[in-house]
Amino acid sequence: MPKAPPAHSRTGPETIDVGQFDRMPYLTILTYPRPNLKQAKSRIGQLAELGIDRVTFEGRTKIGRLGLVGIGTVGLVVKGTGRGDEVYALKIRRADANRESMAEEFRLTQLANRVRVGAPVYGCTKDVISMRYVKGIELEDYVKAAKGRGSVRRVREMAHAILNQCRKLDLIGLDHGQLSNLRKHVIIDGETPYIIDFESASQNRTTKNVTTAAQFLFIGSSVAPRIKRILSIKSSDVILGALKRYKGEMSDENYVRLLATFGVIT
Ligand SMILES: Nc1ncnc2c1ncn2[C@@H]1O[C@H](COP(=O)(O)OP(=O)(O)O)[C@@H](O)[C@H]1O
Numbered sequence: 001m002p003k004a005p006p007a008h009s010r011t012g013p014e015t016i017d018v019g020q021f022d023r024m025p026y027l028t029i030l031t032y033p034r035p036n037l038k039q040a041k042s043r044i045g046q047l048a049e050l051g052i053d054r055v056t057f058e059g060r061t062k063i064g065r066l067g068l069v070g071i072g073t074v075g076l077v078v079k080g081t082g083r084g085d086e087v088y089a090l091k092i093r094r095a096d097a098n099r100e101s102m103a104e105e106f107r108l109t110q111l112a113n114r115v116r117v118g119a120p121v122y123g124c125t126k127d128v129i130s131m132r133y134v135k136g137i138e139l140e141d142y143v144k145a146a147k148g149r150g151s152v153r154r155v156r157e158m159a160h161a162i163l164n165q166c167r168k169l170d171l172i173g174l175d176h177g178q179l180s181n182l183r184k185h186v187i188i189d190g191e192t193p194y195i196i197d198f199e200s201a202s203q204n205r206t207t208k209n210v211t212t213a214a215q216f217l218f219i220g221s222s223v224a225p226r227i228k229r230i231l232s233i234k235s236s237d238v239i240l241g242a243l244k245r246y247k248g249e250m251s252d253e254n255y256v257r258l259l260a261t262f263g264v265i266t
Pocket residue numbers: 069070071072073074075076077089091119131132133134135184187196197198199
């Protein structure tokens with residue numbers, strides 16, 4: 001039988017029972033950025049409440065030797081499993097986050113879920129949101145991978161799908177707030193885009209989901225030139241004009257005109 005590598009050289013996935021989360025080095029993640037045993041006990045209880053039995057440290061983001069799904073300014077995201085087969089993404093509040101609880105983000109994500117936008121959320125405690133783990137790639141990689149036959153269709157349909165989700169958010173009055181960086185806030189699983197991270201979302205602002213996402217897709221991002229080339233969009237002026245019209249009146253008619261300007265519908 002092959003010998004297991006010594007612990008200090010291990011960099012592969014590691015799975016622990018939730019009850020072990022207060023041990024080092026796992027504790028550094030559970031109560032990031034500072035180890036805090038009391039807080040850890042509470043959070044282990046919260047994970048149990050959410051039905052999580054095990055946590056797996058795996059992913060490109062590293063803290064020490066441990067891999068994570070991701071890290072932001074509000075939370076660290078790790079994989080978890082419970083009784084069934086489903087893999088959960090667990091967003092654990094950073095102790096230095098600018099909020100006391102995950103409740104509002106959970107509520108706003110639920111609103112998005114109601115119109116089938118966002119990674120489905122399952123449960124929430126003060127410090128943890130459990131949601132579906134979306135296995136996928138970034139938009140830029142998706143667009144770069146679109147080569148040869150069918151690439152125009154794939155990019156067109158992806159842009160259309162993302163904009164339709166943004167349109168649904170506009171219609172329910174939920175502004176995501178961070179779509180100017182779509183790169184970090186869309187994960188594409190197969191052909192399905194998921195808008196993630198509603199931590200900056202609000203129901204008390206003019207919604208700018210469609211216009212902000214369109215700016216990213218067709219005007220001001222590192223992927224925009226490639227998308228424009230693939231969809232044969234020649235001028236940015238026409239796009240800006242259509243965006244301005246939509247901004248002025250977010251009607252179905254203006255939305256459809258916008259899509260036509262992008263060559264997303266014909
Ligand atoms: N449901 C999910 N499935 C897969 N990866 C996710 C999921 N939610 C978040 N992530 C990853 O974790 C990172 C941090 O999550 P995010 O919600 O953006 O945290 P923050 O609010 O702190 O910015 C994301 O950039 C993404 O890579």
